[in-house]
Amino acid sequence: MIRVLYAGGGRYRISPLFLITPFGVEMKGFEYENWAEEFIEGLREDPEIEVVQMPSWEVHSKFPRTMEELSKYDVVVIEEVEADVFYLYPEFYTPEKGKVVTLPNRLELIRRWVEEGGGLLMSGGWLTFQGRLGRGLWHGTPVEEALPVEFQVFDDRVETPEGAYVRVVDPEHPLMRGIPWETCPPFLGYNRAKLKPGAKLLATISRAGKADEDPLIAVWDYGSG
Template sequence: MAKAPRILIAGESWTVHSIHQKGFDSFTTTEYAEGVAWLRAALEGGGWQVDYQPSHVAARDFPMTAKELKAYDCVLLSDIGTNTLTLHPDTFFRFKSVPNRLEAIRDYVSNGGGLVMVGGYLTFQGIDAKGRYHGSPVEEALPVAISPHDDRVEAPQGAAPRVVARKHPIVAGIGTKWPALLGYNKLTAKPDAEVVATAGDDPLIVAGTYGKGRAVAFASDCGPHWAPPEFVNWKGYAPLWRQIANWAASRA
C-alpha cells in the first residue's frame, strides 16, 4: 500500500480576550478558536496525513531546518505571521541564536518541497502590514510578489472567483461557478508564475515553481470570515484543496 502523503498546516488559530462592562463593574473572558476544520477534513478525505500546529504551538515546534521539513510532502501556512516563526521562545525569552525558519521554508521548497500560503489577516502582508512576508525568504519561494503595505481587499458585497486557467490540474473537474468570497489579499503574480483563478480584478490562485519545488498562493481564506459558509460547504471546496496540495507536492 502506498504511503499517505503528509502535510504540515501551521496557523489558523486565535485567542479572543473580551471585556464585559456592566455599569460600574466589569469582568473579562478568554476564548480560543481554530479555523482549520474544513481544510483539515478536505485533505484527510483525500488521503492526506495532516499534522496541525496552531500558531502558539508552531512558535515553538515548527521545524527549524529544511532537512526537518523534508518529512512533509507539503507545508501550508495560513494566518500565521512571520513574527511567530522568527521569534522562537529560545530567542525571545532566553536570548539564544536559532535557525531562521523563514529561510528553512524557502530552502525546503528549493530542494523539492511543496508550499501553500493561504490568505488572511496575518498572511502575506496582512492587516496593518503585520504579516510581514514582504521581502522575506518565504516571498522568494512564492509565485507572487507581496505588497509592503496592508494588502487586504475587503469585499462585503462579495467577490466572485473566476477560473482563468481551466486546464490547470488545480481546478480540474471543479467547474467555473464558485461561491463568492468576502475578501482577499491583493497579490501580484511573478512573471514566470501562472494565474489559475482571479477574484475581482486580482489573482486568487497563483501556481509556480522555485528551484526543484512548487508553491501555490491562495489569496483568500480557507474558512470564515473571508470564506463564508457558502464557500466552505460548496461541493468544490474539498476537491480544490486536495488538488492544490497535490499539485504543490508534485503529485498531480
C-alpha cells in the same frame, strides 16, 4: 503517502467581556475555533494524505528548525500566521543571562526546502501576505521569494462587503479540475498581490461590477519545488 504540515488555522475566541467596575473585567466566553477544519477534513478523505496541524501558538515553538525535521513533510501550508511567529523563538524571551541567542532562520529554511523539492501553499488573510495594517510582514522574506506572487509593502487588504467574484483562468489545471467553481460564493475580501514573471495564473478575483482583476490562485516551479 503525502505528509502535509498545516501551519495556522486555529484561534481562541474570548468574548464577551464586561467592564463591571473600575476594578474588574469579567469574561463570559472562551472557545477554540479551527478555521481550517473543513479544508483539512477534505484532505484527509484521501487515504494517501496525512495532515499535521500546528496552530500559530504551536508554530512559535514546534515548527521544524532543521532541514531534516522539515523534510519529514512533503507540503507546508501557511494560513493566518504572521512572519514573526516563525522568526521569534520562545528562547528570545527567556535568554540565559550573558549569552547571545542565535537560532535558525525558519523562513530561509522553508525557502531552501522548497528549492530542494518541497511544496508550499500560502493562503491570504489578515496575518498572511502583508495583511491588516501590514502585520503579516511577509514582504521581503525568503518565503516570498519562493512564492509565485510579490506582496505589497503595506496593508494589502481589499475589503469587499459587496462581494468579490472568482474567474477561473485554467479549469483543466490539476489543482482546479473537478471543483464546482460555478457555485463558489462571493469573497468578502482578499489580499492584493502581483503575479511574478514565469508564474502561471489559475484564477482571478474582482469586486462586484468592476472590470479590474487581481490574482487569486497562482502556481510556479521554484528550484525543484
